[in-house]
Amino acid sequence: MFEGLRKKFSEVIKGFVKKEEQSAEQQVEPPKQEPGPAVQIRPKAEAKKEEPKAVQRVEKPVQAPKPQVQEVHKSAPKQDAKTEKPTTREKKEDMVKVSLVTKVKKAVFGSVVLSDAEIERLLSSLKVSMLESDVAFDVADNFIGDLGTRLKGKRIESRSINDEVVSEVRRALLDTLQKGSPGFSFDERVRSGGGEPFVILFLGPNGTGKTTTIAKIASRLKKGGVSSVISASDTFRAAAIEQMEHHANRIGVPIIKSVYGADPASIAFDAVAYARARKVDVVLIDSAGRQETNPSLIREMEKMVRVAKPSMIIFVGESTAGNAIANQIVEFGRHMKIDGIVLTKLDCDAKGGGALSISHLTGIPILFFGVGEGYDALVDYTPEFIADAILPKAE
Ligand SMILES: Nc1nc2c(ncn2[C@@H]2O[C@H](COP(=O)(O)OP(=O)(O)OP(=O)(O)O)[C@@H](O)[C@H]2O)c(=O)[nH]1
Numbered sequence: 001m002f003e004g005l006r007k008k009f010s011e012v013i014k015g016f017v018k019k020e021e022q023s024a025e026q027q028v029e030p031p032k033q034e035p036g037p038a039v040q041i042r043p044k045a046e047a048k049k050e051e052p053k054a055v056q057r058v059e060k061p062v063q064a065p066k067p068q069v070q071e072v073h074k075s076a077p078k079q080d081a082k083t084e085k086p087t088t089r090e091k092k093e094d095m096v097k098v099s100l101v102t103k104v105k106k107a108v109f110g111s112v113v114l115s116d117a118e119i120e121r122l123l124s125s126l127k128v129s130m131l132e133s134d135v136a137f138d139v140a141d142n143f144i145g146d147l148g149t150r151l152k153g154k155r156i157e158s159r160s161i162n163d164e165v166v167s168e169v170r171r172a173l174l175d176t177l178q179k180g181s182p183g184f185s186f187d188e189r190v191r192s193g194g195g196e197p198f199v200i201l202f203l204g205p206n207g208t209g210k211t212t213t214i215a216k217i218a219s220r221l222k223k224g225g226v227s228s229v230i231s232a233s234d235t236f237r238a239a240a241i242e243q244m245e246h247h248a249n250r251i252g253v254p255i256i257k258s259v260y261g262a263d264p265a266s267i268a269f270d271a272v273a274y275a276r277a278r279k280v281d282v283v284l285i286d287s288a289g290r291q292e293t294n295p296s297l298i299r300e301m302e303k304m305v306r307v308a309k310p311s312m313i314i315f316v317g318e319s320t321a322g323n324a325i326a327n328q329i330v331e332f333g334r335h336m337k338i339d340g341i342v343l344t345k346l347d348c349d350a351k352g353g354g355a356l357s358i359s360h361l362t363g364i365p366i367l368f369f370g371v372g373e374g375y376d377a378l379v380d381y382t383p384e385f386i387a388d389a390i391l392p393k394a395e
C-alpha cells in the first residue's frame, strides 16, 4: 500500500534535508579566520583579504539564498546612507560582508532559511515521484503549489530541519487530500432513514470486490448495532448467489435471493419490502459486474435504480486500476448519480495514485478503502490514513 510513494518521498526528502543540514552547518559555524569580533562589518580592505573563501561560499546559489540578502538589506541601511551611491563591485562586497553578518546571526538564533533553489529541486522531484505513482497531474500540481508556499522563506530551527520539512509535506498532503473527503459520516448517514430503510446499491466492473465489500459493510453495521438485509441481485455470474449467501450466513444477516436468470430489480424490490416490514435499517444490494460500455447491462442497472430507489449508489473500483476508474465512474454517472466510491485492494497496490486522485477527478468522495479479504479489512477514507502510509516517520 503506497510503497512506491513512501520510498520515493523518503529518498527525496532525505536528500533535501541532508543538503540543507550541511548548508546550515556552514552557515551556523562562523568562518575559521574571523572568530568572534569579526562579526562587525569591517573596512573593505580587510574584507578583501579574506574574500576568496567567503565569496565562493556566498555566491553559490544554494548557500546564498535570497532571504539572506533581503534580511541583510533591512539591517544595513545606516552604513549605506553614509556612503555615496555604491558601484557594482562595492555592492558585491557589501553583500559578502552582510552575508557574514547573517551567518553569525544564524549562529545566535540557530535557525536557517531554506534555499529557494533546493526547494524548487525538492518540489520537482516530489512531483515526478507522484506522477510515476499514477497520481493525477492536477493533484500533484496542487500539492506542490501548497508545499512550495509553505517552505519558501520559512525560518527553521537548524536542529529540526527534517522534522519541520516532513511535517510541512504532511500538512500539504493533508490539505490536498481533504478535498476528496466525504464531508459526511457514513454511519450517521445510514441511520438517517427516519423509519424508512436506507437502501444502498453497489455497482462496478467485474471482480472489483462488490460482494466482498457488501459483506464487510454488513459486518461493520452489525458491530455498530445497525441491522441490514442483503439483496442477492447478481443473478448472472455462476456461484454469485452462493457466494453472497455464504457471507450472509457467516456474518449472521438475512439475505433475499432468487434463481439465476431472475430479474435483479425484483429481488431488490423484495429486499426493500422485507426491510420495511421487519424494520431493518439498511438494504445492501449486490449486482453483477458490468462494464460501463455495455448498454444492455446499463439498462438493467437503470431499472434497479427505478425500482429499488436507492438512497445511495456506491461505485466499487479496484485501486490498481488507477485513474482509469475515474473514466468508468464518469461513464456510469451518465446514467445514474454515483454518491460514493469504495476503492478496494489497496493492499495490493504499490502505487496508490488512484487513491489520491479519483475524488479530485470525479468530484465524488471515496468512502472506504478495501485493504484485504477479511471482514475487518475496510477502512474509512481519511487524509490522515493516506498521509501516515506515505510519509516516512520523522527520525
Ligand atoms: N486483497 C484484497 N482482495 C479483495 C479485496 N476486496 C475483494 N477482494 C477479493 O477480490 C476477489 C473478487 O471479489 P468479489 O467480491 O467477488 O468481487 P465482485 O466485484 O463481487 O466480483 P463479480 O461479482 O464477479 O463482479 C475475491 O477473491 C475477494 O476476496 C481487498 O480489499 N483486498
Ligand SMILES: [Mg+2]
Pocket: 210, 211, 212, 234, 240, 286, 287, 288, 289
Ligand atoms: Mg460479486
